[in-house]
Amino acid sequence: MSQANKYYITTTLPYTNSDPHIGFATELIKADVIARWQRMQGKEVIFNTGTDEHGLKIHQQAEEAGLTARKYCDPLAMRFKSLKEVLNLSFTHFIRTSDEHHKKAAQVFWQRCWDNGDIYKKTYSVKYCVGCEMEKTDSELVDGHCPLHPNREVELIEEENYFFRFSKYQQPLLDFYSAQPDFVVPAHRFTEIKNFVSSGLQDFSISRLKSKMPNGVAIPGDDEQVMYVWFDALVNYISTLGWPDDLDNFENFWPAVQVCGKDNLRQQTAMWQAMLMSAKLPPSRQVLIFGFLTANGQKISKSLGNGVDPFMFAEKYGAEALRYYLLTEILPFEDSDFSEERLRQKYNADLANGLGNLVARVSTLLEKNNIATALVTDEKAAINILETESGLADYQFHRALQYIWQEIAACNEELTAKAPWKLSELTDIEAVLKPLATRILQIALVLQPFMPVTAEKIINQFTQTQIIKSESLFPRLGAETELQ
Helix, strand or coil, rough: CCCCCCCECCCCCEEECCCCCCCHHHHHHHHHHHHHHHHCCCEEEEEEEEEEECCCHHHHHHHHHHHCHHHHHHHHHHHHCHHHHCCCCCCCCCEEEECHHHHHHHHHHHHHHCCCCEEEEEEEEEEEEECCEEEEEEHHHHHEEEECCCCCCEEEEEEEEEECCCHHHHHHHHHHHHHHCCEEEEEEHHHHHHHHHHCCCCEEEEEECCCCCCCCCCEEEEEEEEHHHHHHHCHHHHHCCCCCCCHHHHHHHHCCCCEEHHHHHHHHHHHHHHHHHCCCCCCCCEEEECEEECCEEEEECCCCCCCHHHHHHHHCCCCCHHHHHHHHCCCCCCCEECCCCHHHHHHHHHHHHHHHHHHHHHHHHHHCCCCCCCCCCHHHHHHHHHHCCCCCHHCHHHHHHHHHHHHHHHHHHHHHHCHHHCCHCCCHHHHHHHHHHHHHHHHHHHCCCCCCCHHHHHHHHCCEEEEECCCCCCCCCCCCCCCC
16 A cells, blocks of 8 residues: 555653653654644644653652552643643644553564564663663763763662563664665764664663562563563554554554654664564654753753753743744754743744734735735645755754745845835835735745644735734733743
């Protein structure tokens, strides 16, 4: 069955051990832009996200709260799901790894890897970061601590577990990378993972003793062990499609484009791909590795306690303004610093004085002079602009918006230079305002993937036979909106 008109994109699944922070919100927004861009091209899109609810740290926190892991995760899962309305997102699927269908899919996936001879049991001793839910070598630790979770003690695990034959897939992975030169974006992350795989792969543990960590998916045929959180969580990318029950839907949409932060590079581009090979399923289509957000130069994370609350900023400045800031100031593939002061500056300069001012001035003059326009949308032209003139095709969200704002600035400059309010003849006024109205409508069409609500408001306003002024899109921020 042809996949030409199908597209599947998925984020990672964040742990439900605390509220969402701005880093994951940014990942969602970037994925949302890509999903909306694909829909503009006429594709049926599945956009997946959700929550990861297994593992040791969630078990520990649920135990402290006197709740089952599922009950502990319920309100937090709903908090993550509510980001859809808070950030104007368009995801179609929201999966929880505690869902019964997902657990069944993980067990089927495990059995396929087992049947392929890629799972075995052994006793081992390893240093383990509960924050990452990952094994750590001495070379990965800094002063005995994980650099990503310096406030957590590294645990020593010594027990009999099941292992996945990761080492078996060193050459198959390298062959796959060679055949897919754009599999990982950006290129320097692709080089990083190829170097990692080339240096030799070690088999990794994929289970834990149920007596020590009951919060996990049961292993087929062994009541004493549960699946390692990373093994079961990665399966969500296909279980959300209905696999293994709904093979038609799976085959229509898989493989996926996956987006993640750079701390997920190894898991998404090597471990998961090897697991798919073992289960005899197609590898992912592409993996986009985004940079970290920082606050004062330090990674924003739950474990460090320096999270920036996306709910608060969306309420304070509006979801569209927050989306605009995160897409223009936070570079897609490099680390970037979050600054509320810079958000305010961008709001007033680009949104209030730029786009908002242009729309208000032109619509006011059209209404005042009773000028009918009857403009028609040109979606094809908008798609062509996004594909050829901006950076969206290469996931350079900031470059695409820079292109759009150059057009906004040019329209504002033309309006000021030609000053139609000074003209006396209606035909002369129309000659200035009608072309500008057409350009504003085209700007709105191109803006749809980035600021969907704003774009829809402008499109609705500027496709009326008689355009009239509406409420200000972005009222200028004054002293009453104080910095936190």
